[in-house]
Amino acid sequence: xxxxxxxxxxxxxxxxxxxxxxxxxxxxxxxxxxxxxxxxxxxxxxxxxxxxxxxxxxxxxxxxxxxxxxxxxxxxxxxxxxxxxxxxxxxxxxxxxxxxxxxxxxxxxxxxxxxxxxxxxxxxxxxxxxxxxxxxxxxxxxxxxxxxxxxxxxxxxxxxxxxxxxxxxxxxxxxxxxxxxxxxxxxxxxxxxxxxxxxxxxxxxxxxxxxxxxxxxxxxxxxxxxxxxxxxxxxxxxxxxxxxxxxxxxxxxxxxxxxxxxxxxxxxxxxxxxxxxxxxxxxxxxxxxxxxxxxxxxxxxxxxxxxxxxxxxxxxxxxxxxxxxxxxxxxxxxxxxxxxxxxxxxxxxxxxxxxxxxxxxxxxxxxxxxxxxxxxxxxxxxxxxxxxxxxxxxxxxxxxxxxxxxxxxxxxxxxxxxxxxxxxxxxxxxxxxxxxxxxxxxxxxxxxxxx
RNA sequence: GUGGCUAUAGCUCAGCCUGGUAGAGCGCCUGGUUGUGGUCCAGGAGGUCGCGGGUUCAAACCCCGUUAGCCACCCCA
Numbered sequence: 001x002x003x004x005x006x007x008x009x010x011x012x013x014x015x016x017x018x019x020x021x022x023x024x025x026x027x028x029x030x031x032x033x034x035x036x037x038x039x040x041x042x043x044x045x046x047x048x049x050x051x052x053x054x055x056x057x058x059x060x061x062x063x064x065x066x067x068x069x070x071x072x073x074x075x076x077x078x079x080x081x082x083x084x085x086x087x088x089x090x091x092x093x094x095x096x097x098x099x100x101x102x103x104x105x106x107x108x109x110x111x112x113x114x115x116x117x118x119x120x121x122x123x124x125x126x127x128x129x130x131x132x133x134x135x136x137x138x139x140x141x142x143x144x145x146x147x148x149x150x151x152x153x154x155x156x157x158x159x160x161x162x163x164x165x166x167x168x169x170x171x172x173x174x175x176x177x178x179x180x181x182x183x184x185x186x187x188x189x190x191x192x193x194x195x196x197x198x199x200x201x202x203x204x205x206x207x208x209x210x211x212x213x214x215x216x217x218x219x220x221x222x223x224x225x226x227x228x229x230x231x232x233x234x235x236x237x238x239x240x241x242x243x244x245x246x247x248x249x250x251x252x253x254x255x256x257x258x259x260x261x262x263x264x265x266x267x268x269x270x271x272x273x274x275x276x277x278x279x280x281x282x283x284x285x286x287x288x289x290x291x292x293x294x295x296x297x298x299x300x301x302x303x304x305x306x307x308x309x310x311x312x313x314x315x316x317x318x319x320x321x322x323x324x325x326x327x328x329x330x331x332x333x334x335x336x337x338x339x340x341x342x343x344x345x346x347x348x349x350x351x352x353x354x355x356x357x358x359x360x361x362x363x364x365x366x367x368x369x370x371x372x373x374x375x376x377x378x379x380x381x382x383x384x385x386x387x388x389x390x391x392x393x394x395x396x397x398x399x400x401x402x403x404x405x406x407x408x409x410x411x412x413x414x415x416x417x418x419x420x421x422x423x424x425x426x427x428x429x430x431x432x433x434x435x436x437x438x439x440x441x442x443x444x445x446x447x448x449x450x451x
Numbered sequence: 452g453u454g455g456c457u458a459u460a461g462c463u464c465a466g467c468c469u470g471g472u473a474g475a476g477c478g479c480c481u482g483g484u485u486g487u488g489g490u491c492c493a494g495g496a497g498g499u500c501g502c503g504g505g506u507u508c509a510a511a512c513c514c515c516g517u518u519a520g521c522c523a524c525c526c527c528a
Binding site: 006083117118119120121122125126285305310331332333334335336363392393395398400401402410422429 | 452484485486487488489519520521522523524525526527528
């Protein structure tokens with residue numbers, strides 16, 4: 001069979017890369033559970049009408065079709081989920097009677113999007129989501145809570161060698177009030193323009209605001225000034241907004257409540273994880289179901305990668321009749337993070353295989369003795385494997401070296417027939433008993449480490 | 452969906468402009484070292500030059516098409 005060509009956008013790591021990915025997934029899961037979030041998994045598919053409810057994402061949904069489908073139109077119209085928030089909203093509605101609110105859950109799964117892949121952009125990738133959903137109402141402190149969990153997640157990831165992250169926060173209510181206060185009614189259009197500010201610069205953005213959002217010269221300038229507001233604490237934020245808004249003739253009763261919320265959010269998050277969050281009125285977010293706080297996260301030194309953890313508050317995503325379940329959540333782009341860690345050589349694995357020990361085989365007649373040693377080591381929690389062939393010891397050592405296995409076990413190599421174990425990094429070889437010997441804790445399992 | 456660039460050994464790439472039937476480094480295998488690796492030395496294996504067609508005595512090289520990858524736009528994790 002000819003060598004298959006790689007499929008762009010569907011990443012596959014080598015075993016060493018998977019060690020790093022698994023470490024990231026494990027770390028996030030541990031942080032989520034430390035905060036008491038319950039784990040769930042939803043099915044990979046949702047009815048198309050559910051997925052397409054929010055319109056704009058339609059072109060990126062993968063449709064599920066049975067190859068031998070009898071006839072068109074007879075299937076239920078299923079698509080692969082493109083995020084975990086929409087399926088979660090459906091899950092909440094479906095299981096509302098059995099859940100306790102506020103319901104706090106995490107969910108780590110693959111999602112699929114049919115866009116053109118690029119550096120850090122995939123068609124199949126892992127998201128690690130946390131959300132809190134309330135029944136009818138959701139207290140503000142949950143917005144702080146999810147941001148804190150995310151901040152702690154990034155803090156934990158730093159131990160693996162992940163660069164520090166900055167949490168950028170904005171508030172839909174605030175910016176909507178401000179832009180309407182300027183006399184601009186198509187807030188969606190304004191946000192789409194503002195979203196490009198960092199990429200195309202102020203002049204081009206002003207031009208866009210005039211052509212796309214129907215802004216006058218003055219309105220465009222005012223938008224840019226507002227979008228330029230960024231602050232590391234609530235007081236500074238309020239002062240800056242007051243300054244710009246009053247100069248542009250937007251009354252405080254219009255924007256006061258939104259600004260107050262954003263200021264509180266930044267201050268309360270920073271009080272619990274110092275220096276991690278800042279307000280940034282240029283954060284727009286494309287998804288239209290957000291109704292309050294919106295979050296984006298960038299890795300320091302890797303701003304080109306874009307946001308690697310985003311989310312916000314949504315008040316109307318899950319509703320049944322007059323009953324609504326407002327929520328707030330954030331989603332880590334695990335694959336995006338991992339691809340950068342591996343691609344830039346920031347983090348690597350201590351070895352590509354789980355085995356801490358390769359048990360050498362002296363000759364095929366004595367393979368059983370080597371298997372017995374391996375079995376004993378395993379009962380004591382030491383991952384190990386037996387050499388594939390009774391090749392020369394030099395080759396068996398090289399076999400271990402290639403895979404990063406730190407120890408090679410020689411049966412009956414001692415003068416009195418005792419076993420010996422060699423640390424192939426130092427070359428040190430000592431007498432050992434499989435019933436008692438243990439490798440150093442840092443060698444027991446593969447780990448992700450800064451490289 | 453639109454645009455630009457790229458495709459040659461397992462990997463990274465040279466060769467293409469000015470056509471003459473395939474190269475380097477790394478990796479891999481063997482031996483020196485006759486059952487304890489890594490260094491060093493010597494030797495060796497490995498390529499439908501993405502695919503299809505055209506021009507030509509002759510195509511990795513020129514032309515057309517096609518597929519895939521990368522990047523940018525769009526959008527987003």
